[in-house]
Amino acid sequence: MVVVSLSIPDELLSALDTILGGERYASRSEVVRQALNKYIMEYRELEKIKGDIIATITLLYEKTDKSGDLHLQHEFGDIVTQYLHSHLTEKSCLEVMVVKGQSKRLKDLIDGLKANRHVKQLKFSVMAVD
Secondary structure, three states: OOEEEOOOOHHHHHHHHHHHHHHOOHHHHHHHHHHHHHHHHHHOOOOOOOOOOEEEEEEEOOOOOOOOOOOOHHHHHOOOOEEEEEEEEOOOEEEEEEEEEEEEHHHHHHHHHHHHOOOEEEEEEEEEOO
């Protein structure tokens, strides 16, 4: 195996160590391997989607002075048909988008959201349009 070094925020490492203290996983490395496998499987499934789709994207993100609101939904106004924004706490927001259009545009939107370091969680559900 190859040894890889990575940087993660202190609070994320602390949360991981708390889980590891509960003996749910063998090591930090095992957790990272499983997370990477899940990410790769999700990516491959998204790549298989073709044609016209309808989808929901739900994301939780940290609102900071620098992040502001996520504005990608405006750049993808051609496919985002509905949008819900909810302030959960002073620092956390939840957004739900309903998307309808070409699968390529959905992939681009998801990639853009994942690239934002303030996005803490992102889930999506896709259905084919007949």
